[in-house]
Amino acid sequence: xxxxxxxxxxxxxxxxxxxxxxxxxxxxxxxxxxxxxxxxxxxxxxxxxxxxxxxxxxxxxxxxxxxxxxxxxxxxxxxxxxxxxxxxxxxxxxxxxxxxxxxxxxxxxxxxxxxxxxxxxxxxxxxxxxxxxxxxxxxxxxxxxxxxxxxxxxxxxxxxxxxxxxxxxxxxxxxxxxxxxxx
Amino acid sequence: xxxxxxxxxxxxxxxxxxxxxxxxxxxxxxxxxxxxxxxxxxxxxxxxxxxxxxxxxxxxxxxxxxxxxxxxxxxxxxxxxxxxxxxxxxxxxxxxxxxxxxxxxxxxxxxxxxxxxxxxxxxxxxxxxxxxxxxxxxxxxxxxxxxxxxxxxxxxxxxxxxxxxxxxxxxxxxxxxxxxxxxxxxxxxxxxxxxxxxxxxxxxxxxxxxxxxxxxxxxxxxxxxxxxxxxxxxxxxxxxxxxxxxxxxxxxxxxxxxxxxxxxxxxxxxxxxxxxxxxxxxxxxxxxxxxxxxxxxxxxxxxxxxxxxxxxxxxxxxxxxxxxxxxxxxxxxxxxxxxxxxxxxxxxxxxxxxxxxxxxxxxxxxxxxxxxxxxxxxxxxxxxxxxxxxxxxxxxxxxxxxxxxxxxxxxxxxxxxxxxxxxxxxxxxxxxxxxxxxxxxxxxxxxxxxxxxxxxxxxxxxxxxx
Numbered sequence: 225x226x227x228x229x230x231x232x233x234x235x236x237x238x239x240x241x242x243x244x245x246x247x248x249x250x251x252x253x254x255x256x257x258x259x260x261x262x263x264x265x266x267x268x269x270x271x272x273x274x275x276x277x278x279x280x281x282x283x284x285x286x287x288x289x290x291x292x293x294x295x296x297x298x299x300x301x302x303x304x305x306x307x308x309x310x311x312x313x314x315x316x317x318x319x320x321x322x323x324x325x326x327x328x329x330x331x332x333x334x335x336x337x338x339x340x341x342x343x344x345x346x347x348x349x350x351x352x353x354x355x356x357x358x359x360x361x362x363x364x365x366x367x368x369x370x371x372x373x374x375x376x377x378x379x380x381x382x383x384x385x386x387x388x389x390x391x392x393x394x395x396x397x398x399x400x401x402x403x404x405x406x407x
Numbered sequence: 408x409x410x411x412x413x414x415x416x417x418x419x420x421x422x423x424x425x426x427x428x429x430x431x432x433x434x435x436x437x438x439x440x441x442x443x444x445x446x447x448x449x450x451x452x453x454x455x456x457x458x459x460x461x462x463x464x465x466x467x468x469x470x471x472x473x474x475x476x477x478x479x480x481x482x483x484x485x486x487x488x489x490x491x492x493x494x495x496x497x498x499x500x501x502x503x504x505x506x507x508x509x510x511x512x513x514x515x516x517x518x519x520x521x522x523x524x525x526x527x528x529x530x531x532x533x534x535x536x537x538x539x540x541x542x543x544x545x546x547x548x549x550x551x552x553x554x555x556x557x558x559x560x561x562x563x564x565x566x567x568x569x570x571x572x573x574x575x576x577x578x579x580x581x582x583x584x585x586x587x588x589x590x591x592x593x594x595x596x597x598x599x600x601x602x603x604x605x606x607x608x609x610x611x612x613x614x615x616x617x618x619x620x621x622x623x624x625x626x627x628x629x630x631x632x633x634x635x636x637x638x639x640x641x642x643x644x645x646x647x648x649x650x651x652x653x654x655x656x657x658x659x660x661x662x663x664x665x666x667x668x669x670x671x672x673x674x675x676x677x678x679x680x681x682x683x684x685x686x687x688x689x690x691x692x693x694x695x696x697x698x699x700x701x702x703x704x705x706x707x708x709x710x711x712x713x714x715x716x717x718x719x720x721x722x723x724x725x726x727x728x729x730x731x732x733x734x735x736x737x738x739x740x741x742x743x744x745x746x747x748x749x750x751x752x753x754x755x756x757x758x759x760x761x762x763x764x765x766x767x768x769x770x771x772x773x774x775x776x777x778x779x780x781x782x783x784x785x786x787x788x789x790x791x792x793x794x795x796x797x798x799x800x801x802x803x804x805x806x807x808x809x810x811x812x813x814x815x816x817x818x819x820x821x822x823x824x825x826x827x828x829x830x831x832x833x834x835x836x837x838x839x840x841x842x843x844x845x846x847x848x849x850x851x852x853x854x855x856x857x858x859x860x861x862x863x864x865x866x867x868x869x870x871x872x873x
Contacts, residue, residue, distance in 0.1 A: 330600035363461035364524045367516060370415060371532045374509040377422060378539030381499050381506075386545070 553632025571608030679706030761834025
């Protein structure tokens with residue numbers, strides 16, 4: 225188990241480094257998929273099978289396809305990549321290094337702590353997850369719908385073309401004609 | 408809870424109303440009436456009547472009720488002023504309302520949370536509509552830029568917030584505020600470093616949301632680029648909610664280990680006030696100037712976090728009084744800016760030249776609100792600063808109080824730059840006399856001015872409610 229954990233962690237760190245380092249954005253996305261698989265492996269190690277499956281379906285499946293689409297639409301390449309001034313790079317490096325140092329120090333101090341585990345191998349199953357989700361975390365679960373709803377409204381608002389007349393033009397034919405003109 | 412449910416229904420209602428081309432004036436009226444009704448209900452029912460439901464996800468104690476009422480009240484007043492904003496927009500007006508209302512729902516979750524999951528969701532529900540509203544002027548490059556900037560930085564901050572919550576969960580095994588607090592009480596002297604890192608991650612994320620230095624860089628660009636109505640919304644209502652959550656988290660949850668974070672807050676507050684007020688001196692755009700002034704006000708509000716050792720109710724009173732006075736003064740000033748922008752289409756300070764001569768009422772509103780923001784007696788802003796500084800000195804932070812006072816004097820300088828333009832400069836053209844304000848606008852604006860003065864003379868109305 226321990227070896228497997230180290231293998232997965234190594235894989236996750238390596239691939240996420242490659243996401244940043246890779247020159248080609250499509251390669252970055254492919255490395256990101258590998259990172260997600262490594263993280264899904266961690267979920268399985270933690271007895272969260274359902275989460276692992278959902279993670280792969282949603283992230284590696286849906287979101288990454290979206291990523292690839294966007295990257296191909298944008299037609300990114302090395303020439304269009306904005307170059308940051310050196311001082312910004314140095315500042316970012318120093319800040320990230322300090323954060324890294326702090327995190328390493330914090331986790332190093334905790335190496336003697338006993339890990340708190342549920343000990344219940346069934347804890348990650350859908351049944352148990354559902355019980356927690358619809359009892360203890362019912363309100364957060366429900367209120368998330370507002371988040372998605374407002375994101376959807378925003379997507380429609382921002383993506384839809386403004387018709388010159390506004391929505392008051394009840395004449396559907398006229399609107400359709402307008403849309404044809406735009407296309 | 409009633410507030411959350413009825414506001415969600417209101418948001419969905421105004422979204423659907425757009426589908427059936429319901430008159431936007433009617434939707435606006437219904438929204439304002441509902442918001443005021445919810446405000447009345449929350450204040451009347453929950454005050455001194457702690458109300459915790461849904462497995463301790465939310466807790467409507469007096470603190471949460473006070474901040475909820477401040478948020479709802481400010482939103483209602485802002486919506487009353489929205490005529491100038493919405494008269495320029497042809498489409499999606501009801502969608503704007505529903506986004507604003509959804510954002511308010513998130514804020515209520517933020518100030519009443521009793522569980523870190525609710526804090527996270529509240530911040531997200533508040534922020535996502537804001538990203539959209541900031542970028543709602545699709546043809547305006549500045550608006551696009553500010554939306555993208557705010558979104559990217561906000562998303563990154565969300566990651567940091569989540570990381571902090573995760574680290575705290577890993578150590579305490581709970582998202583629940585009272586559990587975390589009792590964990591801190593038991594291990595006050597030897598908290599593990601993981602917990603402290605988590606605490607500072609949360610501190611950074613919250614500081615971003617209230618735009619405290621050194622996490623303030625997005626503020627001027629976003630405030631300048633977004634539509635003025637949204638700028639007003641962000642610099643008042645969103646700020647109230649941000650500080651509500653900030654205080655709830657640090658004052659209630661992290662109070663037992665205050666030695667650890669008070670130094671950080673000290674430095675952040677001093678930096679925020681200084682950067683905000685010194686940079687504001689060089690601004691020529693009033694929205695940018697107000698952005699920097701809002702940064703420096705955030706610094707004053709941060710100071711009140713340092714009073715954690717004082718009597719609790721006094722600190723709550725001081726912060727709440729500051730939030731209210733800042734909010735109503737800003738709304739009053741923004742209402743003037745919106746009225747001027749309607750005829751001038753510019754937000755530089757030069758656009759305000761000769762406003763007092765062309766429209767004396769707007770001149771008076773601007774004068775009183777600027778005096779209050781600068782902290783001059785007898786306005787509410789003076790006593791707000793006074794209470795904060797008084798308890799700063801009482802808590803032993805004399806140097807911080809000195810820095811704050813110095814910057815308050817600098818603040819008077821840049822606020823008066825605007826006042827001089829309004830009162831002592833000649834207008835370049837006659838367009839300012841074209842400002843036509845409706846009767847409703849006049850009544851509300853005059854009431855706001857009266858409110859600023861009344862709060863300044865009778866501070867106990869707000870200061871000692873806790």
